[in-house]
Amino acid sequence: MAADFDKSCHALQKPKVETYCGLVFGTFAENMPTLSDYFGPEMCGNIQRLLGRDMELLERFQHGLDGNWKLYMENVRDTYHASLLHSFMTTFRLGRLSMKGAVEVSKGGLHHLTYSIRSQDNDQGQYDAKEIRASKDDYTLNSPELLESWPEFECGTTLAIQSLFPNFSIQQLSNVITLRLIVPKGPHKSELTWWVLGAREDTPEQRAIRIRQSNLVGPGGYIAMEDGAVVGWVRRGVTGADDKKSVLAMGGRDVERISESRCNELAVRGFWQGWHGLMES
Amino acid sequence: MPDNAFPPKTDAALLHRIDTLNRRYGHVIDEDQLEDWPTFFTEDARYMITTRQNHEANMPVGLILCENRGMMEDRVSALRVANLFEPHSYRHLIDPPIVTEQNETEISVQTSFACFRTVQASAPEIFCTGKYLDRIIDDGQVLRLTERIVVCDSERIDTLIVIPL
Ligand SMILES: [Fe+2]
Numbered sequence: 001m002a003a004d005f006d007k008s009c010h011a012l013q014k015p016k017v018e019t020y021c022g023l024v025f026g027t028f029a030e031n032m033p034t035l036s037d038y039f040g041p042e043m044c045g046n047i048q049r050l051l052g053r054d055m056e057l058l059e060r061f062q063h064g065l066d067g068n069w070k071l072y073m074e075n076v077r078d079t080y081h082a083s084l085l086h087s088f089m090t091t092f093r094l095g096r097l098s099m100k101g102a103v104e105v106s107k108g109g110l111h112h113l114t115y116s117i118r119s120q121d122n123d124q125g126q127y128d129a130k131e132i133r134a135s136k137d138d139y140t141l142n143s144p145e146l147l148e149s150w151p152e153f154e155c156g157t158t159l160a161i162q163s164l165f166p167n168f169s170i171q172q173l174s175n176v177i178t179l180r181l182i183v184p185k186g187p188h189k190s191e192l193t194w195w196v197l198g199a200r201e202d203t204p205e206q207r208a209i210r211i212r213q214s215n216l217v218g219p220g221g222y223i224a225m226e227d228g229a230v231v232g233w234v235r236r237g238v239t240g241a242d243d244k245k246s247v248l249a250m251g252g253r254d255v256e257r258i259s260e261s262r263c264n265e266l267a268v269r270g271f272w273q274g275w276h277g278l279m280e281s
Numbered sequence: 282m283p284d285n286a287f288p289p290k291t292d293a294a295l296l297h298r299i300d301t302l303n304r305r306y307g308h309v310i311d312e313d314q315l316e317d318w319p320t321f322f323t324e325d326a327r328y329m330i331t332t333r334q335n336h337e338a339n340m341p342v343g344l345i346l347c348e349n350r351g352m353m354e355d356r357v358s359a360l361r362v363a364n365l366f367e368p369h370s371y372r373h374l375i376d377p378p379i380v381t382e383q384n385e386t387e388i389s390v391q392t393s394f395a396c397f398r399t400v401q402a403s404a405p406e407i408f409c410t411g412k413y414l415d416r417i418i419d420d421g422q423v424l425r426l427t428e429r430i431v432v433c434d435s436e437r438i439d440t441l442i443v444i445p446l
Contacts, residue, residue, distance in 0.1 A: 059335050059342035062437035091363035139362055142351035191437070196342045211341050212348065220330065220345040225441040226365050232440065 020044075021051040023179075039164060040106040046113050046162050049153060050170060050177055054200040058211065061194055063219045066232030069167060069182045069190040070275070075227055076163045076180075077112050077267035079103060085230060086223040092139050101159070102260050108277070109255040109270025110165035114262055118158035146216075148209055149174045163267070165274060173223070175206070176213045188235060194218055291380040299378040299390055299417065302424045307373030307394070310445060315360065318445055319353035323418060323427045328353055330446055332436040333411070344433075344442060353445075360443050369400040371408065371444055387427070390415040396446055409446060410434045 015026035020035045036044050065072055075081065083090060101116030141147075149158075152175055160172040169180040179195040196217070198210050217224045251264035255273055259266055302321065309317040322328065329343040347353045375394045382389035391412055398408035416428040431446045 057340070059331075059340045060436070061332055061335065061344065062435075064437055064439040066440060085365060087365065088359055088363045091359075139358065142354045143349060146352060146355065207341075211346065214342045215346055215352075218344055219438040219440065220442040222359055222364070225443055228441040229366050 021047050022055060023047075023051065039111060042104045043106050043111045043113060043162065043164065046115070046160060047170060049155070049157075050160070050172055051197075055177075056198045056200050056202075057195060058198050059194070059196040059214070059218075061218070063192040063194060063228060065182075065190045065192055065228060066188070067190065067235035068187055068231075069184045070271075071231045071234050072182050072190060072192065072227070073163060073167065073169075073271060074268055075230065076161060076169050077114075077271055079114055079262045079264065079267065081230075082223075085226045088222040092141050101262050102258060103262050103264065103266050104258050105255055105266050105270040107257070108274055110274040111163060112267035112270060113160065113162045114267065115157050115160040116262065117156040146212055147174070149213065150206060150209060152206075163271070165271070171217075173216055174213055175210050176217050177210075178217050190231075291383070295388070295419075296378060296380065298419075298424055299380070299388070302417075302426075303375045303378060303392055303413070307375050311371050311373055313370065315357045315444070318357060319350045321426050322350050322353060322429070323425045324350050326350060326353075326426055327428045328426075328431075328445070329429075330431040330433065330442065332433045334436045336430065336432045344438060345445065356445065364443055366441055366443050367400055369398055369444070371446075372397040372399070372405065373446075375413075386418065388415075388417045388419065388424075390417055394446075406439075408439065411446070 013028060015028050016030075016032055017024060017026045018035050019025070020039075025035060032038065039047070101114065104113045104115075106112065157172065158174055160170075162170045164170070167182045169182075171178050171180065177197045179197065181193045182190050183193070184190050194217070196210075196214050198207055202210065214221075216222050219225060219228050248265065251259070251266065253269070255266055255270045306318075306321050309315065309321075326347075326349065328345070328347040330345040331340070331343045335342075345356065347356060373394055373396050376392055378390045378392045380388060381391050391414055393410075393412050395410045396408050397405045399405045411431060411433040414428075414430040414432060415426055417424050418427050433446075
């Protein structure tokens with residue numbers, strides 16, 4: 001080695017690493033705030049609720065997607081598509097369309113949380129009006145035990161979808177708890193890693209319920225497989241229209257922090273406003 | 282002789298029956314006769330699609346997990362009436378079976394397979410290679426799967442998996 005070669009000037013780039021509820025986050029940004037400041041109190045509350053206990057890994061796999069990573073993160077934040085795209089629940093008459101819930105967006109719009117509570121229908125009229133979407137003939141499941149669940153959380157939350165900017169998502173669907181990390185593989189390809197988790201405190205019955213219910217999520221999941229496909233459909237739909245745009249502005253232009261209605265675009269708007277802010281700075 | 286060699290006593294007629302079961306199994310899937318797919322299994326059979334990594338680490342969750350025939354029938358009806366996906370078909374190539382264990386009630390079998398997927402007008406692609414780990418029951422007339430664990434070699438699944446492997 002040359003005498004004047006200074007190894008400290010040629011070291012590997014060191015990320016800043018911080019752990020939160022067992023999750024390890026890294027960044028190359030030098031002036032990054034701490035994780036709890038970056039996420040904000042609302043986002044931290046949900047992470048602690050789901051993962052602030054001893055967890056167990058039940059499965060991990062990779063899922064190739066045929067589109068840009070932002071299309072998937074937009075899908076995660078979109079509250080409309082579930083009843084339109086994932087017709088498993090409505091076809092088999094398994095879910096109420098109206099449930100108590102809210103959308104929360106972190107300050108600046110970067111992160112979001114959508115949640116709902118199944119057993120408290122707050123608007124029977126809204127459900128009846130949508131009855132047409134919930135009644136495709138008379139399909140029933142041979143093995144409805146697929147959807148057996150137990151009330152795991154005191155707050156009653158049965159669905160929670162959270163995105164943490166830029167590329168991470170934590171989701172609770174009944175008793176299935178998953179982590180998803182999306183990594184770009186070029187402008188038109190991305191790859192999702194899924195982790196399905198249980199809690200060490202689970203009884204054998206609760207563990208069995210989680211394992212059975214996990215049929216709902218992942219690339220073969222009854223109410224998730226369409227998300228794998230729709231990323232590619234959107235990519236193909238917009239290819240060749242780079243100079244064109246179309247805008248939907250349900251619920252205005254701002255990014256309110258909390259909305260009791262989940263029928264809005266707060267979280268999507270928050271993502272894009274946050275993303276543009278960062279890309280321009 | 283290594284442990285994983287063919288057990289010496291496997292009878293050629295039995296191997297042929299298992300091979301026929303596997304070929305018919307691949308046939309009904311590839312020919313879109315999916316309503317017949319659950320009939321290859323016993324009523325309380327277990328069907329699981331997992332990956333080599335998850336299988337070797339004893340992970341209990343599958344990409345698809347059916348704990349009885351009813352859950353397999355539900356997979357088929359959901360595919361027919363509920364789930365949205367681009368039309369596609371499979372082509373299975375299934376190796377001859379290897380009997381790994383045999384007792385009075387059950388036969389354990391391992392079989393390699395490759396599955397090509399063709400999505401609409403696209404070229405066929407290798408969707409999955411892997412092995413079937415089976416437990417088979419012989420009632421003297423019919424062989425039925427009481428467990429089939431589909432172990433995919435790769436931990437990566439492209440886009441979605443809705444048709445069983
Ligand atoms: Fe979705």
